[in-house]
Amino acid sequence: MKLVPLGDRVVLRQLVAEETTKSGIVLPGSAQEKPQQAEVIAVGPGGVVDGKEVTMQVTAGQKVIYSKYAGTEVKLDGTEYIIVKQNDILAVVE
Amino acid sequence: MKLVPLGDRVVLRQLVAEETTKSGIVLPGSAQEKPQQAEVIAVGPGGVVDGKEVTMQVTAGQKVIYSKYAGTEVKLDGTEYIIVKQNDILAVVE
Amino acid sequence: MKLVPLGDRVVLRQLVAEETTKSGIVLPGSAQEKPQQAEVIAVGPGGVVDGKEVTMQVTAGQKVIYSKYAGTEVKLDGTEYIIVKQNDILAVVE
Amino acid sequence: MKLVPLGDRVVLRQLVAEETTKSGIVLPGSAQEKPQQAEVIAVGPGGVVDGKEVTMQVTAGQKVIYSKYAGTEVKLDGTEYIIVKQNDILAVVE
Amino acid sequence: MKLVPLGDRVVLRQLVAEETTKSGIVLPGSAQEKPQQAEVIAVGPGGVVDGKEVTMQVTAGQKVIYSKYAGTEVKLDGTEYIIVKQNDILAVVE
Amino acid sequence: MKLVPLGDRVVLRQLVAEETTKSGIVLPGSAQEKPQQAEVIAVGPGGVVDGKEVTMQVTAGQKVIYSKYAGTEVKLDGTEYIIVKQNDILAVVE
Amino acid sequence: MKLVPLGDRVVLRQLVAEETTKSGIVLPGSAQEKPQQAEVIAVGPGGVVDGKEVTMQVTAGQKVIYSKYAGTEVKLDGTEYIIVKQNDILAVVE
Numbered sequence: 001m002k003l004v005p006l007g008d009r010v011v012l013r014q015l016v017a018e019e020t021t022k023s024g025i026v027l028p029g030s031a032q033e034k035p036q037q038a039e040v041i042a043v044g045p046g047g048v049v050d051g052k053e054v055t056m057q058v059t060a061g062q063k064v065i066y067s068k069y070a071g072t073e074v075k076l077d078g079t080e081y082i083i084v085k086q087n088d089i090l091a092v093v094e
Numbered sequence: 095m096k097l098v099p100l101g102d103r104v105v106l107r108q109l110v111a112e113e114t115t116k117s118g119i120v121l122p123g124s125a126q127e128k129p130q131q132a133e134v135i136a137v138g139p140g141g142v143v144d145g146k147e148v149t150m151q152v153t154a155g156q157k158v159i160y161s162k163y164a165g166t167e168v169k170l171d172g173t174e175y176i177i178v179k180q181n182d183i184l185a186v187v188e
Numbered sequence: 189m190k191l192v193p194l195g196d197r198v199v200l201r202q203l204v205a206e207e208t209t210k211s212g213i214v215l216p217g218s219a220q221e222k223p224q225q226a227e228v229i230a231v232g233p234g235g236v237v238d239g240k241e242v243t244m245q246v247t248a249g250q251k252v253i254y255s256k257y258a259g260t261e262v263k264l265d266g267t268e269y270i271i272v273k274q275n276d277i278l279a280v281v282e
Numbered sequence: 283m284k285l286v287p288l289g290d291r292v293v294l295r296q297l298v299a300e301e302t303t304k305s306g307i308v309l310p311g312s313a314q315e316k317p318q319q320a321e322v323i324a325v326g327p328g329g330v331v332d333g334k335e336v337t338m339q340v341t342a343g344q345k346v347i348y349s350k351y352a353g354t355e356v357k358l359d360g361t362e363y364i365i366v367k368q369n370d371i372l373a374v375v376e
Numbered sequence: 377m378k379l380v381p382l383g384d385r386v387v388l389r390q391l392v393a394e395e396t397t398k399s400g401i402v403l404p405g406s407a408q409e410k411p412q413q414a415e416v417i418a419v420g421p422g423g424v425v426d427g428k429e430v431t432m433q434v435t436a437g438q439k440v441i442y443s444k445y446a447g448t449e450v451k452l453d454g455t456e457y458i459i460v461k462q463n464d465i466l467a468v469v470e
Numbered sequence: 471m472k473l474v475p476l477g478d479r480v481v482l483r484q485l486v487a488e489e490t491t492k493s494g495i496v497l498p499g500s501a502q503e504k505p506q507q508a509e510v511i512a513v514g515p516g517g518v519v520d521g522k523e524v525t526m527q528v529t530a531g532q533k534v535i536y537s538k539y540a541g542t543e544v545k546l547d548g549t550e551y552i553i554v555k556q557n558d559i560l561a562v563v564e
Numbered sequence: 565m566k567l568v569p570l571g572d573r574v575v576l577r578q579l580v581a582e583e584t585t586k587s588g589i590v591l592p593g594s595a596q597e598k599p600q601q602a603e604v605i606a607v608g609p610g611g612v613v614d615g616k617e618v619t620m621q622v623t624a625g626q627k628v629i630y631s632k633y634a635g636t637e638v639k640l641d642g643t644e645y646i647i648v649k650q651n652d653i654l655a656v657v658e
Contacts, residue, residue: 003159003185005153037095042185050181051146052615057570065567065638065647072184074159083159083184088612090568090636090647091575091606097253100245105279136279144275145240166278168253177253177278187282191347191373194339199373230373238332238369260372263345271347271372286440288433293467300462324467332463333428354466356441365441365466379535379561382527387561418561426520426557448560450535459535459560473655476621482653501618512655520651521616542654544629553629553654 005044008054010089012038012066025038034038038082038092039063044084056086063093095171099138102148106132106160106176131187132176133157140180150180155186159169189265193232196242197230198225198255198277200270205241225281234274245272251281283359290336292371294320294348294364319375320364321345328368338368345375351362381420384430385463388414388442388458398425413469414458415439422462439469455456471547475514478524480559482508482536482552507554509533516556521529526556533563565641572618574653576630576646601657602646603627610650613636620650627657633648 003011015037038059046056058064071084097105099130105118109131133155164177191199203225226250234244246252259272285293299320328338340346340357353366379387383387391413415437422432434440475482485507509531516526528534541554567575577600599623610620622628635648 002188004188006183007181007184009184044185048147053612053655055612066605067636072161074184076187079166087571090573091569093568093640094568096282098282099279100277101275103278138279142239142241143245168278170281190376192376194371195369232373236335236337247302260339260349262372263376284425284470286425289465291466304462330431352466354443356466358469378564380564382559383557383558420561424523425524448537450560452563468492474658475655476653477651479654500566518617518619519640542631543653 003042003074003081003083005042005074005083006042007049008046008056009044009083009084010040010056010058011042012064012071012083012084013041014038015063030079036066037063038066041081044086049078056088058086058089058092064089065091065093096134097168097170097175097177099136099177101138101143102140102150102180103138103177104134104150104152105136106158106165106178107173108132108176109157112148116152130160131157132160135175138180148180152180152183158183159185159187185187189236191230191262191269193205193230195232195237195273196234196244196274197232197271198244198246198274199205199230200252200259201229201267202226202270203251217281224249224254226254229269232274242274246274246277246280252277253279253281283354285324285337285358285363285365287324287365289326289331290338290368291299291326292322292338292340292368293324293365294337294346294353295323295361296320318329318348321347322345323363326368336368340368340371340374346371347373347375379411379457379458379459381418381431381451382431383420383423383425384462385420385459386416386432386434387418388440388447388460389455390414390419390458391439398400412442413439414442417457419440422464434462434465434468440465441467441469473512473544473546473551473553475512475515475553477519478516478526478556479514479553480510480526480528480556481512482534482541482554483511483549484508484552487535495527506536507533508536509552514556524556526555528559528562534559535563567606567638567640567645567647569606569647569654571608571613572610572620572650573608573624573647574604574620574650575606575633576628576648577605578602578646579627601627601629602630605645608650620651622650622656623654628653629655629657 003013042057042060043056043058046054066082066084066089070088071082074081074083099105104164134152136154137150140148156169160176160178164182165176168175168177193199212226215245228246230248231244231246234242253276254272257278262269262271287293300374314351322340324342325340326376328336348364348366348371352370353364356365379386403460417436418436419432422430423431434460442458442460444466446464450457450459510528512530513526513528516524536552536554536559537550540558541552544553545550569575571580573586585644604625607620607622610618612618630646630648635646638645638647
C-alpha cells in the first residue's frame with residue numbers, strides 16, 4: 001500500500017534524528033510547533049488548490065524542514081507518515 | 095435511500111480498522127483531528143464552490159485518508175457516513 | 189404568511205425523525221453541530237452573494253442533510269423553520 | 283430626524299410580537315443570535331461595499347426576518363431602530 | 377493643529393447627548409459596541425485602501441451614527457476625537 | 471546605523487508628550503491600543519504588499535497619529551522606534 | 565549541510581547582541597513578539613506564494629529587524645537558524 005497525496009499535499013517520513021530533539025527548540029506563543037527534518041516520500045500533483053494555482057517545488061527523496069503545526073500524522077503498514085501542505089515545508093536541506 | 099452530496103462534498107464510510115486506533119496517533123494542538131481511512135461512497139459534482147472552481151479528484155470506491163476535523167457524521171438507514179469537503183481528503187491509499 | 193429567503197438562503201423544516209437523535213452522533217471539537225434531515229420549503233434566488241455568484245442547486249420538496257451549526261431557527265404561525273445558506277446543506281437524500 | 287443608512291446598511295424597526303419571544307428559540311453555540319421580525323424603515327444605496335458590488339433587494343415597508351447577531355441598536359427621538367447589513371436579513375415574510 | 381485622516385478614515389467628534397446614554401442600549405455578544413451620534417470633522421481622501429477602491433460618502437458637518445467598536449479615541453488640544461473607517465459609519469442623521 | 475523599512479512599513483519615533491498620557495484615553499474591548507503622536511522617521515517603498523498595490527502617503531518629518539496595536543518597538547543605538555504598517559497610521563497632524 | 569528556503573521564506577541567524585535583550589522591549593497585547601536583529605543567511609526564490617506574486621527584497625548578508633512572532637527556529641549542525649516569511653522582516657539596518 002502507498003499514499004498518493006491530493007492537490008498540494010506532501011507525504012513526509014520523519015528522520016529519527018535524536019540531535020534534533022536534544023536541540024532545545026523553544027517555540028514562541030502557545031502553539032506548539034515542532035519543526036523537524038523529514039524525507040519527502042510522495043508529492044501531490046499541485047494544480048488549482050482552494051482557487052489558487054500551486055506548483056509543486058519539492059520532489060521525493062529530498063530532506064526538508066517542515067512546520068509540524070498543521071500536519072497530520074498517519075500510520076500505514078506500521079510506518080508513520082506526516083501529510084502536510086507544501087506551504088508547511090520551510091526549506092530543503094542540502 | 096442514498097446520499098447525493100452537493101458541490102465539493104464527498105460522502106465517506108469509515109473503514110473499521112482497529113490497527114488505526116491502536117497506532118497511538120497523537121495530534122498537535124487542542125484540535126482533536128482523527129485522521130482515518132475511509133471508503134469513498136459518493137462524490138459531489140464540484141463546480142463553483144464559494145466562488146472558486148473545484149474539480150473533483152476522487153471517485154467512489156477509492157480508499158482515502160481524511161482529516162476528520164471538519165467532517166460531519168450522518169446516520170442513514172443504520173449506516174454511519176462522514177460527509178467532508180474534498181479538501182479534507184489528504185491522500186488516496188493505493 | 190410565508191418565508192421568502194434572500195440570496196443563497198434556504199428555508200428548511202426539520203423532519204421529526206427520532207432515529208436520528210438516537211444515533212449517538214458525536215461531533216468533534218467544541219462546536220456542537222447537529223446534522224439533520226430536513227425538507228426544503230423555500231429557496232432563495234441565488235445571484236451575487238458576498239461578491240460571489242451562487243447558483244441554487246436544491247429545490248423545494250427535497251429531503252436534505254444540513255449542518256445546523258450556522259443555521260437560524262425561526263417560528264412562524266406556530267411552525268419552526270431553519271434558515272441556512274445553501275452551503276450549509278451537505279447532501280440530498282434520495 | 284431620520285436615519286439615512288450608508289452602503290448596504292438597512293434600518294429596521296422591530297415588530298413587537300410577543301409570540302416570537304414565547305417560541306422558545308434555542309440557538310446553537312455561544313453566540314446568542316435572536317432572529318426576529320422587523321419592518322424595513324430605510325435602505326442604503328448599495329454599490330461597492332468592501333470591494334464588492336451589492337444590489338439592495340429589500341424595500342421600505344417589507345416585513346423581514348433578520349439575524350440580530352451583527353446588528354446595532356440605535357435610539358432616535360425615542361424610537362429604537364436596528365441597523366443591519368442587508369446580508370443579515372434572512373428572509374422576507376409575505 | 378488639525379487632524380488630516382488617511383485613506384478611508386473619518387475624524388468624528390462625539391455629540392454630548394445624554395439621552396443617548398439614558399436609552400438603555402443593550403448590545404449582543406461580549407463585544408461592547410457603543411453606537412453613538414457624532415459630527416463628521418474631517419474625511420480622508422478614500423482611494424485604494426487594503427487593495428479595494430473606496431469612495432467617501434460622508435462630508436464634514438454631517439451628523440452620523442457610528443459603531444464605536446473599531447474606533448480609536450484621540451485627544452488633540454484638549455478636544456476628544458474618534459477616528460473610524462468610513463465602513464464603521466452606519467447612517468447619516470438628517 | 472539607520473532603519474530602512476520594507477514594503478508598506480513606516481518607522482516612527484514617539485513624541486514624548488505627557489499630555490497625551492494624561493488625556494485619559496479609554497479604549498474599547500480587551501485589546502489595549504494606545505493611539506499616539508509620533509514623528510515619521512523613514513518610509514518604506516510601498517509597491518505590492520501581500521498581493522495588493524500600496525502607495526505610500528506619509529513622508530519623513532510628518533507628525534502622525536497611529537494605532538500602536540499592531541506596531542513593533544525596536545531599539546537601535548539607544549533610541550526607541552516603532553515600526554508600523556502605513557495602514558496603522560490614522561491621521562496626519564497639521 | 566545548508567538550508568535552501570522555499571517560496572518567500574528567508575533563513576536568518578540571530579545576532580548575539582546583549583544590548584538588544586537589555587533594551588527593555590515591551591510588546592503590546594498578549595502575543596509575545598520579540599523583534600530582533602539578525603543576519604540574512606539565505607533567501608527563497610519568491611514567485612507565486614499562496615496565490616500572490618512575491619518579489620524578494622532582501623539579500624544574504626544584510627542585517628535586518630524581524631518580528632519573531634511567526635518565525636520558526638531550526639537547529640542544523642549545531643547552529644540555530646530562524647526561518648521567517650519575508651513579510652515578517654520589518655526593516656533593513658544600514
